[in-house]
Amino acid sequence: MRFLLRHTTTYNYANPVTLGRHRLMLRPRDSHEMKLHDATLMIDPLPSQIVWQYDVFGNSIALVDFDCQATTLTIESTLDVERFAFVDANALLSDHARHLPLAYSADEIRDLAGLQERHVVDPEHEVDLWAKTFLATAEGTTTTKETLSLIKEIAGSIKDNFAYIPRDIYGTQSPLETLHGGSGTCRDFAYFMMEAMRSVGLAARFVSGYIYDAAQDPGSNAVGVIGGGATHAWLQVYLPGAGWTHVDPTNALTSDIELIPVAIVREPHQASPIQGSIEAFPGDTLGMVVDISITNHA
Numbered sequence: 001m002r003f004l005l006r007h008t009t010t011y012n013y014a015n016p017v018t019l020g021r022h023r024l025m026l027r028p029r030d031s032h033e034m035k036l037h038d039a040t041l042m043i044d045p046l047p048s049q050i051v052w053q054y055d056v057f058g059n060s061i062a063l064v065d066f067d068c069q070a071t072t073l074t075i076e077s078t079l080d081v082e083r084f085a086f087v088d089a090n091a092l093l094s095d096h097a098r099h100l101p102l103a104y105s106a107d108e109i110r111d112l113a114g115l116q117e118r119h120v121v122d123p124e125h126e127v128d129l130w131a132k133t134f135l136a137t138a139e140g141t142t143t144t145k146e147t148l149s150l151i152k153e154i155a156g157s158i159k160d161n162f163a164y165i166p167r168d169i170y171g172t173q174s175p176l177e178t179l180h181g182g183s184g185t186c187r188d189f190a191y192f193m194m195e196a197m198r199s200v201g202l203a204a205r206f207v208s209g210y211i212y213d214a215a216q217d218p219g220s221n222a223v224g225v226i227g228g229g230a231t232h233a234w235l236q237v238y239l240p241g242a243g244w245t246h247v248d249p250t251n252a253l254t255s256d257i258e259l260i261p262v263a264i265v266r267e268p269h270q271a272s273p274i275q276g277s278i279e280a281f282p283g284d285t286l287g288m289v290v291d292i293s294i295t296n297h298a
Contacts, residue, residue: 001257002037003212005079005294007231009274012286016069019045022276024062025055026077028209028262038080045070057270059263064276075274083212085257086246090148094241099144100135101201104240112203112238119267120175120195127175131196147202151237151247152254154196158189159252164226172268186226186250187233191268193249194235203238207246208271209262212294225251225258229292231273234259260294 007026030036041050041062048067055061096102104112122128134153135145163183175192178184184192187208194204213228227250234248246256253259263271278285 001212002080002082002297003260003294004297005081005210005260006076006292007273008074008076008291009288011073011288013071013280014284014286015281016071017284018069018279019066019073020277020279022064022075022274024064024075025059025208025263025271025273027060027062028079028081028260029058029060033084033086033256034260035082035084036079037082040078042076042078044072044074057265059265081260083257083260089239089242089245092242093148093239097147097240100147100150101144102147102240104203108238108240115203115205115238115266116198116201118195118198122176122195126179127192127195128199130179131199135200147239148254150200151197152252154193155247155249155254156252158193158249162189164250170272187268189249190233190235193247197235197237204235205244206233206265206268206271207236207259207261207263208233208265208273210260210292210294211248211251212258212260212296214258214296227251228294230290231292232259233268233271236264
């Protein structure tokens with residue numbers, strides 16, 4: 001599928017402010033799963049300098065500097081991307097990884113260790129216990145479990161039993177907050193499921209990007225998805241043989257054709273689309289407006 005994606009962010013200020021350096025994470029990587037046909041970045045006022053670099057994870061980063069004051073700052077990213085569906089993970093999964101518990105190879109574990117270990121303090125092991133209920137039999141004893149079945153069950157349980165509540169405030173809840181409150185955003189659900197996956201010994205990492213909602217196409221009969229029209233977040237789980245596999249717990253998606261990844265990181269705070277600084281007086285900041293559109297132009 002080929003998509004035209006436009007992401008516009010406008011910041012408004014009551015008085016002219018001095019714009020500091022901004023760090024943009026808006027350009028996806030060209031890869032076997034997604035071809036980047038074109039990427040355009042328009043910024044008003046015009047920057048004095050834009051420097052492109054890769055972060056520690058290989059994500060494309062733009063460092064933007066200004067030498068002016070402004071009452072508005074508009075950043076518009078336009079992407080023309082072609083998304084290719086991943087082969088069914090079940091067809092590629094290594095035999096030793098078809099059931100849990102599984103062990104990564106010596107070569108794999110050297111690179112996966114930081115993504116397999118728990119990242120959030122959980123003194124009462126609440127996330128562990130929640131995740132391991134999916135390993136239990138009807139009699140309450142733990143048993144081996146098909147790896148892909150467990151992943152699908154946990155994603156489905158988050159979608160069915162946790163309330164999706166959009167939140168404009170920047171940041172991500174801790175997995176314990178999501179578990180206790182039974183609600184969250186796509187970022188919260190992704191982080192919570194990452195820790196659940198790590199609890200059962202699987203390596204997981206955070207993905208930020210967009211999700212295509214086919215229901216918004218004229219005349220479409222498709223079922224709508226949660227998170228369309230905004231930035232979206234999900235996770236990847238590493239499965240021996242199948243590699244990094246996309247999982248979206250907000251929509252209980254274990255297929256990936258609708259997902260358009262931009263940034264892949266270890267923790268949510270490392271995947272902010274726009275970060276920056278300004279010199280201003282209290283009260284000068286009037287907020288921002290974000291507009292995101294994704295159209296299928298295959």
